[in-house]
Amino acid sequence: AQSVTQLDSQVPVFEEAPVELRCNYSSSVSVYLFWYVQYPNQGLQLLLKYLSGSTLVESINGFEAEFNKSQTSFHLRKPSVHISDTAEYFCAVSFLYNFNKFYFGSGTKLNVKP
Amino acid sequence: GAGVSQSPSNKVTEKGKDVELRCDPISGHTALYWYRQSLGQGLEFLIYFQGNSAPDKSGLPSDRFSAERTGGSVSTLTIQRTQQEDSAVYLCASSTWAFQPQHFGDGTRLSIL
DSSP states (O other): OOOEEOOOSEEEEETTOOEEEOOEESOOSOEEEEEEEEOTTSOOEEEEEEOSSOSEEEOTTSOEEEEETTTTEEEEEESSOOGGGOEEEEEEEEETTEEEEEEEOOOEEEEEEO | OOSOEEEOSEEEEOTTOOEEEEEEOOTTOOEEEEEEEOTTOOEEEEEEEETTSOOBOTTOOSTTEEEEEGGGSOEEEEEOSOOGGGOEEEEEEEESSTTSOOEEOOOEEEEEO
């Protein structure tokens, strides 16, 4: 069965420190990859996506993620976090043969401390 | 508004009752998804509608769960004979087409007493 794994359920970090949120998925077949963010008391919203082309994708607020096919990973990184980045982050994948169906990881709660 | 709208925002009901959850997708979005988010868990795929095609029901956890989408727009998720384990936030999302980024509603928080 296809699956998406976010190993870290919670990541505490101090403001202005770098952060990496890990995401691995179960298959090396063609995929589309997404990171969604859920800020406190808000709905999920798209942060960034990889559909094709450059394996490094960026968001407007400084996050980036790199598609690594050999490691079946799509880790999310930011070189310097802000208090406002405190949120829950979900990795999502859709796999070849059934792009209709999205698999979400269990989420990583990023807690940025002053 | 222009976003995905879900109603009710909160629903409390007794075990054994039936509930209906409604989703109004963004106008023109042909793809519509239902997910369930239980406490401390990720999003669990329930069902997917794409245009007039047969829905992908592979995520529905039991035959107590069903969903329909009328006229390619509004969708209703029905849970019959609710159980306490059905307590969760039910999220609806829509997108312009399959595998395009999804736009999520704020969800319905369902509590079964």
